[in-house]
Amino acid sequence: xxxxxxxxxxxxYLWGSAVLLRTSIxxxxxxxYIFPLLFFKRICDVYDEECEKILEExxxxxxxxxxxxxxxxxxxxxxxxxxxxxxxxxxGAALVDAFSKxxxxxxxxxxxxxxxxxxxxxxxxxxxxxxxxxxxxxxKTLSLENCPxxxxxxxxxxxxxxxxxDSGHTAQEFYTNRTVxxxxxxxxxxxxxxxxxxxxCGSAGMLxxxxxxxxxxxxxxxxxxxxxxxxxxxxSAIGKMNLFLHGVRDFSIINDDTLVRPAFIENGQLKxxxxxxxxxxxxxxxxxxxAFASDKYGRNxxxxxPQGMADFAFLQHILKSLSTNNGRCAILLPxxxxxxxxxxxxxxxxxxxxxxxxxxxxxxxxxxNSPMEACILVCKTNKPQxxxxxxxxxxxxxxxxxxxxxxxxxxxxxxxxxxTFEKFEEIPDFSKIVDNDEIIKNDSSLSxxxxxxxxxxxxxxxxxxxxxxxxxxxxWRKQSKLFHHEYEMLSDIVMGGNRES
Numbered sequence: 099x100x101x102x103x104x105x106x107x108x109x110x111y112l113w114g115s116a117v118l119l120r121t122s123i124x125x126x127x128x129x130x131y132i133f134p135l136l137f138f139k140r141i142c143d144v145y146d147e148e149c150e151k152i153l154e155e156x157x158x159x160x161x162x163x164x165x166x167x168x169x170x171x172x173x174x175x176x177x178x179x180x181x182x183x184x185x186x187x188x189x190g191a192a193l194v195d196a197f198s199k200x201x202x203x204x205x206x207x208x209x210x211x212x213x214x215x216x217x218x219x220x221x222x223x224x225x226x227x228x229x230x231x232x233x234x235x236x237x238k239t240l241s242l243e244n245c246p247x248x249x250x251x252x253x254x255x256x257x258x259x260x261x262x263x264d265s266g267h268t269a270q271e272f273y274t275n276r277t278v279x280x281x282x283x284x285x286x287x288x289x290x291x292x293x294x295x296x297x298x299c300g301s302a303g304m305l306x307x308x309x310x311x312x313x314x315x316x317x318x319x320x321x322x323x324x325x326x327x328x329x330x331x332x333x334s335a336i337g338k339m340n341l342f343l344h345g346v347r348d349f350s351i352i353n354d355d356t357l358v359r360p361a362f363i364e365n366g367q368l369k370x371x372x373x374x375x376x377x378x379x380x381x382x383x384x385x386x387x388x389a390f391a392s393d394k395y396g397r398n399x400x401x402x403x404p405q406g407m408a409d410f411a412f413l414q415h416i417l418k419s420l421s422t423n424n425g426r427c428a429i430l431l432p433x434x435x436x437x438x439x440x441x442x443x444x445x446x447x448x449x450x451x452x453x454x455x456x457x458x459x460x461x462x463x464x465x466x467n468s469p470m471e472a473c474i475l476v477c478k479t480n481k482p483q484x485x486x487x488x489x490x491x492x493x494x495x496x497x498x499x500x501x502x503x504x505x506x507x508x509x510x511x512x513x514x515x516x517x518t519f520e521k522f523e524e525i526p527d528f529s530k531i532v533d534n535d536e537i538i539k540n541d542s543s544l545s546x547x548x549x550x551x552x553x554x555x556x557x558x559x560x561x562x563x564x565x566x567x568x569x570x571x572x573x574w575r576k577q578s579k580l581f582h583h584e585y586e587m588l589s590d591i592v593m594g595g596n597r598e599s
Contacts, residue, residue, distance in 0.1 A: 101238075101239065102243075102245075103238060103240075103244050103249075105249060105252065105253065107238075108245065108249065108252075108256075109253060109256050111234075111237070111238055112132075112136070112253050112254075112256065112257045113257065113260055114234060115132050115136070115231060115234050115235060116128045116132055116257075116260070116261070118227070118230050118231055118234060119131065119132070119227075119231075122222065122223070122227055123222065125261070128261050129258075129261050129332065129336060130213060130215040130332060131215055131217075131223070131231075132257065132261075133213075133254075133335075133336055133339055134197065134211075134212040134213055134215065134335075134339075135193075135231060135232075135235055136235070136240075136257075136339075137211065137212070137339045137342070137343070138179060138193075138196065138197070138212070139179055139235045139236075139240055140240045140250065140343065141170075141171050141173060141200065142173055142178050142179035142180070143179070143239050143240040143241045143244075144170055144171070144240070144241060144242055145169060145170075145171065145172075145173045145178075146241070147241040147242060147243065148168060148169050148170070149163055152165075171200070171203075171204050171207065171208065172200075172203040172204055173200060173203075174199045174202075176195075176196075176199065177196040177199035177200050177203075178196070179236075181196065182232060183232050183233075183236060186225070186229070187225050188218075188225070189225050189228040189229060189232065190217035190218040190219070190220065190223055190225075190228060191217070191218050193217045194217050194218060197212040208338075210331070210334075210335055210338075210353065211335050211338045211339060211342075212335065213331070213332050213335045214331065214332075247343065247344060247345035248313075248344065248345065250343050251306070251340070251343045251345070254339070254340055254343050254344075255276070255303070255306075255340075258301055258303070258336070258340075259276075274300065274303055274304065274377045274430065275464045275505070275506065275507075276303065276307070277506045277507040277508075277511075277512065278460065278464050278472075278474070278507060279303055279304050279307045279375070280307060280507075280512055281474070281507055281511075281512045281515060282304070282307075282375055282428035282430070282474060283304075283307045283308050283310075283311045283375065283428075284311070284512060284516040285428055285456075285474075285476060285515075285516050285519050285520070286308075286373050286375065286426050286427075286428050286476075287311070288308040288309075288311050288322065289312075289317070289372070290312060290318040290319065290321060290322065291318075291321050291322065292322060292373055293322070293323045293324075293325065293371045293372050293373070293421075294308045294323070294324050294371065294372070294373045294374075294375070295324075295325045295326065295362070295369075295373070295374045295375075295419060296325075296326045296327075296374065296376050297326075297327050297356040297360075297374070297376055297378070297412065297415055297416060297419070298327070298328065298329075298356060298376055298377065298378045298379060298412065299326030299327060299328045299334075299337050299351065300333055300336075300337065300377070301333060301336045301337050302324075302326055302336075302337035302338075302340045302341050302351065303340070304375035304376070304377070305324050305326055305337075305341065305346075305349070305375070306344050306346070307375070308322070308373065308375065309322060309324070309344065310344075320348070321348075322348070323348055323349070324341065324346060324348065324349035324350070325349070325350050325351075325362055325369075325371065326349070326350070326351045326352070327351070327352045327353075327354060327356045327360070327361045328352075328353060329353070329354065329355045329356070330353075331353050334351055334352070334353035337351050338351050350362075356412070356415060357385055357386070357390065357412070357415065358386060358389070360395065360415065362419075367395065368395050368397070368415075368418050368419050369419065370419060370420060370421045370422065370425065371419055371420065371421060371425065372421050372424055372425060372426070373425075373426055373427070374416050374419060374420060374425075374426075374427035374428075374429075375427070375429075376412070376416055376427070376428075376429045376430070377429070377430040378409065378412035378413075378429070378431070379408075379412075380409060380431065380432040380470075381406070381407045381408070381409055381434065382407075382408045383405060383406040383407070383408070385405075385408045385411065387403070387404075387405045387408075390402060390403075390411055395418060396418060397411070397414045397418050398414060399414060399417075399418070399447075400413075400414055400417075400444050400447040400448050400451070401444045401447055403441065403444060404440045404441070406440075407434075407435075407438070407440065407441070409431060409432070409434075409435045409441075410435070410441055410444045412429075413429065413431075413435075413448075413475070416429060417451075417453055417477060420477070420479045421479065422480070423479070423480060424479070424480055425478065425479040425480070426455075426476070426477065426478045426479070427475075427476070427477050427478075428474055428475070428476050429474065429475045429476075429477075430464075430472055430473075430474055431472065431473055431474075431475055432470060432471075432472060432473075433459065433471045433472060433473045433545070433546075435473075435475075436457065436473060436543065436544040436545045437543045437544065437545040437548075442541055442542055445542040445543070446538060446542040448542075449489075449534050449537050449538055449542050449544070450534070450538070452481065452486060452487055452534060453477045453478065453479065454476075454489050454544070455476045455477055455478045455481060455485060455489065455490065456474075456475075456476040456489065456490040456492065456519055457473060457474075457475055457489060457490075457491050457492070457544050457546055458473060458474040458476070458491075458492040458494055458515065458519075458546070459471070459473050459491075459493050459494060459495050459546035459547065459550075460472050460473065460474060460494050460495065460497070460507070461494070461495050461496065461498030461505055462495075462498070462505065463498065463500065463505030464498070464505050464506075464507075471495070473546065475544075476519070484522065485522055487533060487534045487535075488531050488532065488533055488534065489531070489532050489534065489537060489544070490518075490519065490522055490529060490530075490531050491529060491530050491531075491532060491544075491546045491550050492515060492518055492519065492528065492529045492546070492550070493527070493528060493529070493546050493547060493551075493552070494514075494515050494528075495547075495552070496552075497511040497514070497515065498511070499511075527550065527552075528550065529550060530549045530550050532549050
C-alpha cells in the first residue's frame, strides 16, 4: 500500500535527523552522518520494494531475488538497515560493517560513497544517539513508490541548503546559489546525448541542474554522460549520493585535485566535453604554480597565473576540456579576474583566442555567505558568425532578490538575462556588444561596468540591506592579501627593469 510522502513531510523528516545531532555534533559536520544514513535507508527500502515486485513477477520464486540485474543496488545478507536497527550496542561498528559490505557488493557504483566518518567514536556518537537516529529514519519508508527520485532529490537539495545555512563559512565547499546555476544552465542549453563536466563539482548541483533542464524540456536525459571531479572526499561522496538520488546512473565522480591530477584523460590528452559548468574555488594561493608552468596537458596556453590567484589555472583547464566542435562553458568567478593587473597578459591572450562569448556581472551576495560580487564567464569554441571577435557584456548587478541575508535571482531575472544572451542584443544601461580589438585597447579589461556603466540614479540608490561588518571584514582581508601580492609582483617587475638599465 502506498504511503506517499509530501514534500513538506519529507523536509521535516530530513531536518529532524539533524536536530537530533545538535547537542552532540558541530553543524559543519552534520553532513558526514546524515547523508550516509539517508542513502543507506534509501538503498535498503528500494531493495525491499524490488524484492516484493520480483516475488510477484516470478510467482514467489526466491531464487530470482539473487539476480543482480533485478536490483539497482545489491544489499548483502547482514548488511540491511533492519540488521543495524536490531542492534542495541556497538551500533557504530554495525553501520561501518554494513557500509563496507554494500560498497564491496556494488564496487563500481558505490566505492567511497558512504565517506569515512568516525561512526565508532562513542564519545561523539554514543549508542543512544545512533539508536535515536536509526529510529527517526525508520519512521518512513523511502521506497520509489512513496518517494520518487525527483522528490527525494529535491529533499536532498533542501538538506544541503539547510546545512549550508547552519554551517556558515564552510558552505562554499558544497553549495552554490541554485538560482545562479539555473541561469548558467539556461544559457548553455544542454542537449540529449551530450557530455557534461564540472571540474570542481562539490555536491554535483550544477550537473543535476543540467539534467533537470532536459527533464523540464521533455528531452531524453538518460543518455547524457555526466563527469565531475572534487578534491574533498566527503563532498565528492555527497555528489555521488546526490546524483543517485536524482535518478542519474551514467556518471563518473572522481575524488582528486583537478589542477594536480585531472581525472579524465583520453590518449594522453584532457578528455573534451560538450558542456562545462563550474564554480571553482576563488583566488586560492596554495597550489603548485611551478608544475602548472610545465603542464603536460597544455593547460597554460594563455600563460601562468600568479601564485596568489589560481583562477586562470581553473579557467584554462576548463577551456582545454571543451569540445572543439560545440564546446561551451559557464563559469561563476569573482569579478577581480576581469581586471586585475597581475593577469593582464593572460586576459589579452584570452581575448585574442576569441573564446569569450559573454561576461555577466551578477549582484553581490550570490557567493554563499559573502557580499563579494561575482561574474559569469561564458565561453564557446565555435561561435556563430555574428558573435565572432565580439563579446557581449551584461550588467545584471541590480538583478537580485534579497531574502534572509541571501541573494537570489528571480525567475524573471533569469529570463531577461538568458534572453539577452540568446539574442546577443544591446539594451541601454544593461548590455553592450564590444569588439575584441576595443577590449585589447582597454588593457584587455573584461570589467562589465567599463562597457555598461551604471546610471547615476543607480549609483545614488541607497542600499537598505548592507552586509554585516564581519562579512565586509572577511572580504577586506581577502582583497588586502591579493593587493599585497600584486604590489610585490609589480615591485619585482620595476626593480628588475632598473637592474637591467
